[in-house]
Amino acid sequence: NAGVTQTPKFQVLKTGQSMTLQCAQDMNHEYMSWYRQDPGMGLRLIHYSVGAGITDQGEVPNGYNVSRSTTEDFPLRLLSAAPSQTSVYFCASSLKAGEGYGYTFGSGTRLTVV
Amino acid sequence: GENVEQHPSTLSVQEGDSAVIKCTYSDSASNYFPWYKQELGKRPQLIIDIRSNVGEKKDQRIAVTLNKTAKHFSLHITETQPEDSAVYFCAASRAPGAGSYQLTFGKGTKLSVIP
Numbered sequence: 407n408a409g410v411t412q413t414p415k416f417q418v419l420k421t422g423q424s425m426t427l428q429c430a431q432d433m434n435h436e437y438m439s440w441y442r443q444d445p446g447m448g449l450r451l452i453h454y455s456v457g458a459g460i461t462d463q464g465e466v467p468n469g470y471n472v473s474r475s476t477t478e479d480f481p482l483r484l485l486s487a488a489p490s491q492t493s494v495y496f497c498a499s500s501l502k503a504g505e506g507y508g509y510t511f512g513s514g515t516r517l518t519v520v
Numbered sequence: 521g522e523n524v525e526q527h528p529s530t531l532s533v534q535e536g537d538s539a540v541i542k543c544t545y546s547d548s549a550s551n552y553f554p555w556y557k558q559e560l561g562k563r564p565q566l567i568i569d570i571r572s573n574v575g576e577k578k579d580q581r582i583a584v585t586l587n588k589t590a591k592h593f594s595l596h597i598t599e600t601q602p603e604d605s606a607v608y609f610c611a612a613s614r615a616p617g618a619g620s621y622q623l624t625f626g627k628g629t630k631l632s633v634i635p
Contacts, residue, residue, distance in 0.1 A: 447627060
């Protein structure tokens with residue numbers, strides 16, 4: 407039982423490049439989400455999913471796309487990277503959507519856009 | 521939407537003293553309040569949570585209190601140890617079926633325990 411697995415751990419992109427951050431969980435969690443963490447800003451929600459085939463926007467969705475084709479996987483796509491997307495990205499999952507279960511976080515991806 | 525304010529942003533205490541971190545929330549429909557601890561370079565980890573039908577919950581040296589009328593909740597750490605040094609986040613979410621159910625996080629408190 408690996409929990410929530412994120413890859414890669416570190417990534418450097420040039421402005422305008424695209425990439426996909428991977429997130430997978432093996433706990434049969436219904437709810438999955440992506441947060442970005444910036445100094446002094448806490449954790450801000452980018453996108454979330456309450457089940458396979460269902461996604462929705464969070465607080466800061468611009469520049470990011472998501473899809474949820476399986477229960478296990480929830481990739482985050484950066485369409486055209488910008489320096490403002492330099493951040494640490496965390497994927498988090500929860501057993502049930504909206505029933506007050508705590509989140510399990512992945513280990514994070516540190517992204518630098520130059 | 522929900523807004524969670526967390527204070528203080530930094531806190532230094534002597535080893536063995538107590539630490540208190542306070543959060544206020546805006547959405548009266550919120551009823552789940554977890555606390556996360558994030559050590560340097562690590563992922564946030566759930567340390568304790570409380571639901572609105574409970575006023576206080578304890579787990580060894582940590583406790584959380586909730587005042588729904590005032591819309592604030594607090595984390596209390598007693599007999600602090602150097603390994604308690606970390607960033608602590610509070611969060612809030614609504615009850616099931618009450619619409620939006622994402623967790624909204626505070627901006628975090630950096631706790632330093634001085635040996």
